[in-house]
Amino acid sequence: MENDTNITWHEHRVTREERERLHGHRGCVIWFTGLSGSGKSTLANVLDHMLSARGAKSAVLDGDNVRHGLNAGRNILKETHGDEFAERFGLGFSAVDREENIRRIGAVAQLFCEAGTIALTAFISPYRVDRDRVRATMPDGDFIEVFVDTPLDVCEQRDPKGLYKKARAGEISHFTGIDDPYEAPDAPELTLKASEQTPEALAGEVIDYLVGRGILKVFAA
Amino acid sequence: MENDTNITWHEHRVTREERERLHGHRGCVIWFTGLSGSGKSTLANVLDHMLSARGAKSAVLDGDNVRHGLNAGRNILKETHGDEFAERFGLGFSAVDREENIRRIGAVAQLFCEAGTIALTAFISPYRVDRDRVRATMPDGDFIEVFVDTPLDVCEQRDPKGLYKKARAGEISHFTGIDDPYEAPDAPELTLKASEQTPEALAGEVIDYLVGRGILKVFAA
Numbered sequence: 001m002e003n004d005t006n007i008t009w010h011e012h013r014v015t016r017e018e019r020e021r022l023h024g025h026r027g028c029v030i031w032f033t034g035l036s037g038s039g040k041s042t043l044a045n046v047l048d049h050m051l052s053a054r055g056a057k058s059a060v061l062d063g064d065n066v067r068h069g070l071n072a073g074r075n076i077l078k079e080t081h082g083d084e085f086a087e088r089f090g091l092g093f094s095a096v097d098r099e100e101n102i103r104r105i106g107a108v109a110q111l112f113c114e115a116g117t118i119a120l121t122a123f124i125s126p127y128r129v130d131r132d133r134v135r136a137t138m139p140d141g142d143f144i145e146v147f148v149d150t151p152l153d154v155c156e157q158r159d160p161k162g163l164y165k166k167a168r169a170g171e172i173s174h175f176t177g178i179d180d181p182y183e184a185p186d187a188p189e190l191t192l193k194a195s196e197q198t199p200e201a202l203a204g205e206v207i208d209y210l211v212g213r214g215i216l217k218v219f220a221a
Numbered sequence: 222m223e224n225d226t227n228i229t230w231h232e233h234r235v236t237r238e239e240r241e242r243l244h245g246h247r248g249c250v251i252w253f254t255g256l257s258g259s260g261k262s263t264l265a266n267v268l269d270h271m272l273s274a275r276g277a278k279s280a281v282l283d284g285d286n287v288r289h290g291l292n293a294g295r296n297i298l299k300e301t302h303g304d305e306f307a308e309r310f311g312l313g314f315s316a317v318d319r320e321e322n323i324r325r326i327g328a329v330a331q332l333f334c335e336a337g338t339i340a341l342t343a344f345i346s347p348y349r350v351d352r353d354r355v356r357a358t359m360p361d362g363d364f365i366e367v368f369v370d371t372p373l374d375v376c377e378q379r380d381p382k383g384l385y386k387k388a389r390a391g392e393i394s395h396f397t398g399i400d401d402p403y404e405a406p407d408a409p410e411l412t413l414k415a416s417e418q419t420p421e422a423l424a425g426e427v428i429d430y431l432v433g434r435g436i437l438k439v440f441a442a
Contacts, residue, residue, distance in 0.1 A: 014269045048235045059336035069328035089321045100310045107290035108329050115280035
């Protein structure tokens, strides 16, 4: 016996193109990479404001919103899910754990992109292979790598979270730029000199790039 | 020596409220739960169409878009990231692996919600504790649990992917409803009788609920 309503129970997804038409712009991932204190997160948030002000759909992924949820570490998961679970799934700081951290962020950024959103990610993401793997999972043109090129000494002067001081004092180990390498992108879509211009001017460069690539339209506003 | 541009290098995030004002509706997570073949994914996609047609920002998370990325299993990760990595991070079918699967989906749905989007998730999510943990991570009112209440015999007749047949033949084990339990929600926000009405009518019930809760406005259209 067939169910009467069966005939209509098939999948018909809203396509990415339909969402993009609705939003008035294309989806993409803008992947900021650079040293701690280079200005990635500030830039992502300034750009997010500029996009929102133009009515574009955007979202920021950074440590603030993935560290306690998606990529929670052992201490957090221990409290919510117990010891065995935390041991199995909590992310630490080993090489593979860092790689998984970036892999998940890439996968989520891609989900936002497929939903027609401009996803802005702000993570040090120091290893070229990890960034290139994220790029490789996405259709050509969706992944826009933005190298926030701020000299180490400037980042260390800024030291907004006091992390360089701790790293120099040996209280933190494997700190990018101090005792762990940062691998600059070979061919980023954009390089921003974040020690030489304001965040607003730099975010404007990204907007110009998006307009040039046809991802955003030129706005009358 | 302070950097000249330092003064402007602070965080100022676009708030959820600002995004919601831009979108003209609130963000939330609509969590469809029910047996395999109950109609969760169809319902999510029909609802997604209805929301898009009204200009609302929505996104669907289901097996199709998380299985190969965010929650990839060992076989997939082995190819992209190698054996050690796949062993450590690939999701399998153990109890904790299924729990992690749901935990990550919940975390991502929450990111969409915080971006002012109506996130529609369509996963069997058979265990009450896993769904309740997702609910517990979110502010009151953001998590809307929708029980797609289709009798097992109807799901088994539909068997859109031939999985019940395989489970009955012993080719798949731990299959929800056959040799693994489905724990129905105690107090879902909505229960949809998906064997008695069309997907369009049921999605309309969800829309009515969202309007009643002030998440969506009544649309002139």
